[in-house]
């Protein structure tokens with residue numbers, strides 16, 4: 001009966017709690033289910049990267065590297081996966097190549113098997129180095145197409161992007177639909193196009209935000225998707241992934257059977273339900289507004305919180321209208337980290353000052369200068385003149401960055417217990433310094 005196994009990547013330990021619990025799931029709680037998860041038969045388990053690194057240091061007083069080593073030991077049979085923001089690594093701006101090389105080498109040395117890299121602008125110059133470094137360190141490099149909807153994004157564009165990524169050495173391709181905008185009828189042409197364009201496995205990553213993702217997964221699987229990303233049901237749905245158990249059941253006894261043991265998942269589910277009673281979980285709902293506004297759920301809730309802090313909650317609708325306008329003027333960047341923050345903050349400034357682009361963040365200026373890479377479309381001339389003096393740069397941004405490893409090491413020498421500490425410090429200098437000093441004194 002089985003023609004092709006469809007693999008499943010479980011996201012509970014990374015994207016699912018990043019989406020629903022502000023990335024606060026503690027390692028000790030994960031360990032309650034690792035034994036069952038390891039036996040279930042997943043293609044891989046996403047456990048690291050994204051916002052987890054920052055959150056470990058900032059909120060959980062955990063060494064992210066130690067978390068990775070413990071998970072590696074407790075999940076001996078399952079491939080471990082991480083999400084990396086290309087040249088931005090796990091931070092919010094670009095790092096020089098020596099830091100990219102060292103960070104990736106250490107990630108793999110500490111237990112990562114698969115690195116999914118993406119660039120918010122789909123600028124392949126920002127992915128080259130991380131692809132090379134992953135391959136050199138013996139890892140599997142999955143390169144992501146950041147999926148978005150705009151007048152300048154189309155299937156042909158994504159196919160040529162995938163070809164470029166394959167040429168750069170990617171081992172597989174991921175369709176990264178962070179806002180949950182990919183529709184069931186659209187995934188087929190994209191996936192079959194990709195299957196023709198590149199001879200690589202295709203993985204589908206979506207979010208349930210708009211209520212479409214499970215249908216899109218089914219349509220994607222029928223069109224040839226090799227692996228799908230899901231979350232165990234206690235942390236599924238809403239802005240997270242579709243539920244693992246439901247997808248396993250949907251594929252069971254079809255030509256796409258995942259081979260995963262549903263009974264084991266059910267046990268892990270019960271343990272997780274009990275653990276999550278001590279966490280504040282949001283009400284799970286479908287937000288169909290995203291289908292019109294195209295603003296990811298996480299970004300909307302951040303904007304709402306920022307407005308309420310300013311006691312300007314009544315301006316929410318104006319912001320929701322301003323975001324697409326700013327996005328268009330900036331050349332339609334996909335709204336994913338760090339572009340979602342840059343566009344969101346600018347929309348907020350534009351509305352609350354009443355004078356568009358009179359205030360702009362440093363990151364906004366850097367984007368227009370070209371320090372994040374090449375915008376997908378044209379930046380509006382008028383806006384460019386308002387934001388920066390002179391012409392933007394056109395070379396690969398990281399080419400103008402000085403090496404940082406030596407300098408970073410010298411700055412935290414007294415606190416270093418492992419080479420990884422240097423990387424922690426370079427990525428998040430302020431919080432790392434506090435974290436390392438505290439560990440040193442205890």
Ligand code: CO
Nearest residue numbers: 015178205207
């Ligand atoms: Co995601």
